């Protein structure tokens with residue numbers, strides 16, 4: 001089932017803002033300082049969250065904390081439970097177990113469930129969710145409908161929000177007269193106009209093509225940070241997650257398997273799953289030759305490689321291992337430089353230079369960078385930086 005079919009709430013255009021926050025939100029629009037705005041951004045604390053649908057456990061025991069004004073991205077493959085966690089935080093789903101606190105308020109807990117409209121949050125959806133019969137300005141102004149504001153003031157705030165997302169000149173257009181990227185900008189303006197302390201994003205860029213995605217991603221990061229709101233954003237795109245997040249939570253089959261900064265997750269993934277999901281140039285199988293502290297030496301068919309060991313305990317020499325290589329760790333060796341012997345299978349121009357696919361004994365590596373194109377079939381050497389290598393033991397070899 002698609003998200004569009006399963007989304008039951010909110011109706012398009014509805015802002016999920018608490019009436020109590022009306023005065024605050026409006027005063028923010030009237031020139032409150034960013035510091036005062038940030039004061040309203042809640043700390044989000046999810047504790048022991050579990051959600052089942054019949055026999056399906058969509059989310060199992062997820063606990064996390066997002067500090068006020070921080071940007072969390074939940075990253076995971078399809079079906080890992082990202083939407084379910086987000087929908088529970090929004091109040092659209094009722095957790096089966098666990099608690100959720102937004103600032104000082106418990107919004108979900110034993111016998112407690114606050115509806116979305118009492119959570120002082122706004123949400124941006126994958127499919128924009130705009131009212132087709134309302135203009136861009138009316139769609140944005142609709143988010144202020146529940147607030148005791150003059151119509152003219154609502155219009156002014158809506159126009160201001162549209163200006164902020166670069167659509168000041170298209171306020172009168174209907175969604176059908178706007179491109180996908182522009183429609184999502186209207187949805188973004190609608191989420192920001194009420195100045196709620198928490199903004200949730202449900203894969204907002206996935207219906208847009210690459211160029212637009214990048215531009216809107218940059219604008220989302222800038223606008224949300226400028227507003228000082230706490231943000232939670234879900235995606236299955238690792239590059240998007242790393243680019244946007246202060247902190248990333250990786251989900252695997254309903255469980256939060258790592259929570260840390262993008263840098264921590266890239267350098268020290270918690271498991272082979274996290275390493276694979278956050279981007280590899282390739283994998284080379286071999287046997288463990290040595291372990292020195294956190295570093296493991298692996299003998300592969302292509303040569304000896306060193307990397308960070310992704311396992312606790314003291315695995316023995318000779319254990320079967322896999323070297324997982326990050327894209328940033330591979331480049332073609334210069335003339336006379338040592339490296340792993342291989343043959344070029346493909347060369348792709350990337351603007352800054354070229355990326356090659358190189359076949360090695362026992363595997364292949366993608367993303368092998370070089371300033372010039374090396375023709376297919378040419379024998380080459382590949383330099384592999386140990387700082388971008390991770391060593392995973394095969395399951396049977398873990399102790």
Ligand SMILES: Nc1ncnc2c1ncn2[C@@H]1O[C@H](COP(=O)(O)OP(=O)(O)OP(=O)(O)O)[C@@H](O)[C@H]1O
Nearest residue numbers: 053056058076077078079080081082083084085236
């Ligand atoms: N209403 C529902 N009824 C039954 N099962 C559901 C329902 N919603 C989600 N699930 C199941 O819960 C699991 C997690 O789904 P969820 O939509 O949270 O994952 P996701 O990571 O957001 O995936 P995607 O990126 O594909 O949207 C999946 O196995 C899904 O099939």
